[in-house]
Amino acid sequence: MTTQSNTDAIRFLTALDPEATAWTFQTFDDSDRKDSNLARILHGSLVEHAAELERLNSAGAGVFVTINKTNLIGRRAENITRVRACFADFDVADPSTPDRLRAFALPPSLIVESSPRKYHAYWLVSDLALNQFKDLQKQIIYAWSTDDKVHDLPRVMRLPGFFHRKGEPFQTSIVEVSERLYTAAELLAGFPVIAETPLTTPQAPHVCQPDVYAQAALERAVGAVSCAAEGTRNDELNRQAFGLFGFVKAGRLRESGVRDALHRAGALVGLVDTEVTATLRSAWEAAPPRYEGIPVTRSLVIYSDSEAESPATEPPPPRFTLLNRDALRRLPDMDWRIDHVLPRTGIGLIIGQSGAGKSFAAIDLLARVSLGQNWFGHDTRPCKAVYCALEGRAGIKRRIEAWERHYGHEMPDNFAVVLDSLKLTEGDDVHELAHAILEAGGEGGLIVIDTLAQAGPGIDENSSADMGLLIEALQRLQGLTDGMVLAVHHMGKDTSRGARGHSSLYAACDAVLAVSASPQTISTDNANGGKSKDAEPVTHGFDLESVTLHITDDGQEIAGAVLVERNSTPKASLPKEPKGGNVKIVWDKLGAMLREAGDIRPSDAPDALPVGRPTVRLDAVIEQIGPQLPVDAKRQTERTNSAITSLINSGHITHMSGWIWCK
Template identity: 30%
Template sequence: MTEGLDPAAYVTTRRYEPEDASRPAKPPRFLIEPLSAIRPVLTGSWLIKGLLPSHGLAVLYGAPGCGKSFVALDMSLHVAAGKDWAGRRVRQAGVIYVAAEGGTGFRKRVAAAREAHDIPISAPFGLITVAPNLGVEKGDAETLIREVREQCAVLKFQPGLVLLDTLARSIVGADESSSKDMGLFVSNAEAIGADLDALVVPIHHTGKSGTDRGMRGSSALHGATNAEWEILSGEGGKTIRVGKQKDGEDDVSWPFRLRTVEVGQDEDNDPVTTCVVDLLETPRHVSSAVKSKRKKLTGQASEFVKAASMAIDEAGEAVPHSQYVPFNTKGVKRQTLARYADQLGFLEGMAPKVRNSTLNRHIRTLAGDGYLGQWGNWIWLVS
């Protein structure tokens, strides 16, 4: 510091001044809010109260054929109409549904769901049947944002919910298992949400193994989500489970069914059908919901649970911590369970391929019915 210069004067000389004092300074990009100015946001946080946030990134995922696209459509039409869903209040918002898989068949689903649930034809819902490429840095995010803005201005509604069905079709050529590629998708999805002031919901698949739980691909997606809905399907029925909720209640579930309806007739006067969603109960904690929907165990299912119980009692280990595994859970790996199932005669004498598919079927069914939990290669009993 220069000799004789008062420190206070030095600070004053270093203070930022705009180049043109006659014009207000441009607001800083990284604005500091002092403690005295910080207030909680009390309104507008939810699209579906306690289940679906109004902003950020949420994921709805499940195995092929579980009904995830039907659930996504049903939920989004209720948001567009502002109608209560799953017993929860809904804040109306415009919806853009990108049906990148099966656009032709999706139109009849929309028509059927609209009629089944009395969704008014004027509800702000728009369908796009062309898949954007969101898996590269210079992909279609900017074009999608611009064209949605332009067309919604003509349609006279503001989108508040954007669904991408499916994630895989929106990142063609990218590697789901690559943290870099998945990170690019997340960045593009977040840009869409920020520019449109909307929640973005990709529809995604579970792991490729028949018994894998959790979303397929890189964990970068899980780290970026505000909410995650998992669609489960077993012999006991179909279930929606909220496995992650940043600012709300997680680990809640509720059952649903797919009901076949006729939407018209084809050129041969044969009926054209599709399915609609019927929600059977309102959401509640998984522990109580699982117990109430369990089918009574009989025959092989009962014996298989006994084999799992014996395996865990005698050879169980602490299951590594995961967002999908309850705290302090004891379980066994699939190969250990297979060995105990062999001892009880379940898999004995089967060819390796048949043996593996039989084991997968039992695990998948009992997990869907609420008796077994499974994550990756680990299996445990649900209390």
């Protein structure tokens, strides 16, 4: 096991039961193919099974552990001997979940991030009887509107330290551990018994002003339905409607608005109106009111036409929450996509006059984020990077190829380009774009729309009302994808006033990168038209360099351009000789292969291969060098790939289109 996976797994198991020496582990295929060869039940210690669990995880299996104590014979209800903890699966992505849990009267003993912004919460308990577990679990589900299937005694949950393998691999990790041990009496009092649901269909409640938490849930629900895979859409609609109608019954959302939004989302994915209506009716009848996310619990109040305006029950709490100093200190720190330049979530702009290099700046920024590379000296957190190229489509291929040629890196699968037309304020384009991005694993990613003018045809940029529509569309796309949305936009004639159009656009932005042609700089300083809300402003110089892509048969040079950090040394001298381990072995053996290959250019070698430079195929390197590494035969390919990746990242070799050569 890696150091991180070993540490997190041990911390989790130790917190769960410090006296346990053996556990019941379970693995399943995380993908839709459900390969039975990846399914295992393993009884014993983590040390005993670590290698097998890591191997299965690398092959695509999720790694789980039975939370409650077993007799180490099986994983059925009859094999459970003691309740260790109650738990909840927050299966809707929401970065505010840990803060809401911390603020709860009974904060969890453990919080785990199981996949991006989805969490598992555990309440360790000392004396809960086996026959009390299921009812208490249902009370927790009711209180927090979490996954309603998580209430069986032998339930397994993801083991921190291992990778969640659905879609883009994500390492499940511990958010925090308090190890507080509750008594059964405390938990039963903190999660009261669920009241019986009336058999009659409740009428629509009086609705107070919607709150931010419920409104955000509505946005996420519409996105989830819009992005549901075929065969799961009606189930997804039912699940999301069940949760949203809970907010309606608690007076936190308007019923008409929820129904309209869900009808539109259902129609978008091909559900017929009668089917949607029937699903919503069923969800409405089953949904209990939801009060999480507000500081004081309030009772369900349902008014009929004959009832008075004022309820006889407890009045709703104030909509606004006043935070004291301690609450403020518990708020999370700024989460950066590019340190001190670009936050992980929000909306922003890349602005500049025509010809300043805005699109080159956008491509360079997206490339570095997708690869997790340093940007002008600032660390980045890698994510899906999507470039919506609405202008100059014919030149996009050349610009990207120029970047790859200059820096010696292919754009990864994390980088994607959209060439389809996009109208932010018309039809369902925002939801359909979000659908495509989420389907490709782009939740929490970085999206650049180039340009804002092309995405808002017919919009009067100087009109506050029209600009409000564009801002709302950008915010909606951001909310659906839970990432950062940047729009490339022009500066006005008066560059001191920043972005062209109504001032509300600049005001709504969380960051603005201003690109200048003379001098060639990119800046977040408001003196240059930029914006930095939560960090000191920065200004960096750059150059646009020409890159020869190829020579045509008639001798014409085809070139592209690339943004290069001023005074940077992208073609620096070769780093020091690799030392030790598999990297050294692969480096030495690769040198021998390249010398043997000579300088004869293979017919299918990439155009980027310098003239006279020996090259070999990546698969040949793995096939020939892998068996020479001092590792288990099952790990040879993985270790060879790891060593090659290290040599690429250290600048020793270049990889492109399946070929490798020395820089």
